[in-house]
Structure formats: C-alpha cells, structure tokens
Amino acid sequence: xxxxxxxxxxxxxxxxxxxxxxxxxxxxxxxxxxxxxxxxxxxxxxxxxxxxxxxxxxxxxxxxxxxxxxxxxxxxxxxxxxxxxxxxxxxxxxxxxxxxxxxxxxxxxxxxxxxxx
Amino acid sequence: xxxxxxxxxxxxxxxxxxxxxxxxxxxxxxxxxxxxxxxxxxxxxxxxxxxxxxxxxxxxxxxxxxxxxxxxxxxxxxxxxxxxxxxxxxxxxxxxxxxxxxxxxxxxxxxx
Numbered sequence: 595x596x597x598x599x600x601x602x603x604x605x606x607x608x609x610x611x612x613x614x615x616x617x618x619x620x621x622x623x624x625x626x627x628x629x630x631x632x633x634x635x636x637x638x639x640x641x642x643x644x645x646x647x648x649x650x651x652x653x654x655x656x657x658x659x660x661x662x663x664x665x666x667x668x669x670x671x672x673x674x675x676x677x678x679x680x681x682x683x684x685x686x687x688x689x690x691x692x693x694x695x696x697x698x699x700x701x702x703x704x705x706x707x708x709x710x711x
Numbered sequence: 712x713x714x715x716x717x718x719x720x721x722x723x724x725x726x727x728x729x730x731x732x733x734x735x736x737x738x739x740x741x742x743x744x745x746x747x748x749x750x751x752x753x754x755x756x757x758x759x760x761x762x763x764x765x766x767x768x769x770x771x772x773x774x775x776x777x778x779x780x781x782x783x784x785x786x787x788x789x790x791x792x793x794x795x796x797x798x799x800x801x802x803x804x805x806x807x808x809x810x811x812x813x814x815x816x817x818x819x820x821x822x823x
Contacts, residue, residue: 637799637816699744703753
C-alpha cells in the first residue's frame with residue numbers, strides 16, 4: 595500500500611481482555627515504531643523495530659505490553675489484561691532509515707483508538 | 712517524560728494572518744521535526760531541521776532552531792482554514808535510537 599496501515603481503526607474491549615493491534619508499514623521501510631497518544635500523557639514512544647529486532651523497548655509501560663515484527667514487515671502490538679488506563683490512540687510509524695546520524699522522517703498510520711470499558 | 716514544551720497550547724487567528732508556534736527541549740538533539748495532526752489521528756511530517764542548521768523554509772512554513780537556547784519556532788505565513796490542526800515538535804536525540812520525543816502540541820484554529 596501507499597501508506598502505513600493500521601487495524602482495527604477502533605477497538606472497544608472489556609477490562610481484563612487481551613487485544614492485538616496490527617501495523618502494516620510502508621513497503622521497504624526497515625524501521626517501525628509504536629507510539630501511544632492519550633489525554634494525560636501526550637504522545638509517548640513505546641517501542642522501535644529495526645528489521646525484526648527491537649533494540650529499544652524502553653517505552654513499554656508494563657510487562658502487559660509486548661510487540662513483535664515478522665518478516666521485517668507487519669508488526670503486532672499486544673496488550674494483555676487490559677486496564678482502563680490503556681485507553682488511548684495507538685499510532686504506528688515507519689521510516690526508511692534508522693540508526694546513526696541523519697534524516698529520520700517517520701510516516702504515520704491513522705492509529706487504532708482503543709477504549710477499555 | 713516529554714522532551715519538549717510547546718507554546719502556546721492553543722492559538723486562534725484569522726485567515727490570512729501568520730501563526731507562530733514555539734518549542735523548547737531539554738537535551739542535545741540530532742534534529743528537530745514538526746508534525747501536523749488532524750482530528751486526533753495520524754501525524755503528517757512537515758519539516759525537519761538538523762542541529763547544525765538555523766533556519767529552513769518549505770512553502771509557507773519557516774522553521775528556526777536555536778541550539779544555544781534549546782528552542783525552535785514554526786511560522787506559518789498567510790494562514791488558511793485548512794491549516795487548522797494540532798502541531799507538534801519532535802526531537803531526535805543524539806543518544807539512542809531514532810525515536811521521536813514529542814512536545815505537548817499547539818492546537819491552531821484558523822477562523823475564516
């Protein structure tokens with residue numbers, strides 16, 4: 595596709611359930627990022643992938659959050675035992691270049707709005 | 712914690728006027744970027760300025776960077792109703808991966 599695709603666009607779940615959010619990056623982009631945007635915390639970095647490995651997971655808020663990337667392409671962010679404070683918009687971005695010094699323009703998907711009841 | 716502080720938090724101006732938004736950050740950076748967000752969803756990259764640059768232009772956008780004051784400004788000239796959006800500055804730190812560290816954003820409203 596032409597841009598970063600995220601699914602679902604909206605997800606409503608009950609507290610305690612697990613959810614999976616999917617991100618399809620732009621073809622050929624080796625770097626993939628997950629961010630979270632909430633009213634109280636603004637835009638926060640969660641995790642960064644270079645290929646299939648995740649050299650920076652420093653933004654994951656707890657061990658209930660995990661992510662994987664397969665084939666250097668699609669990524670899934672999983673939240674286990676969801677809590678109400680997990681309600682937010684989860685944004686995925688990809689970029690062609692990553693690491694070292696230089697340009698890093700990130701292209702964002704439209705996000706998944708997660709509501710935990 | 713967030714790297715950047717943005718000022719003002721909200722700005723409302725008349726169409727045709729210029730809009731200026733400011734951003735400050737705390738640590739040394741590799742580059743600083745500005746993004747626009749419509750309707751609380753995906754962000755769109757506007758412009759990137761490297762730490763060794765002082766000013767950059769792109770169409771109606773002008774960005775300045777003052778590394779001694781750790782601050783940047785985004786100027787939108789001859790504003791249009793379609794410029795109504797939230798604008799975020801984001802820094803890429805020298806240390807660490809190329810993740811973006813965002814400010815809190817400025818909500819810009821252009822009144823027709």
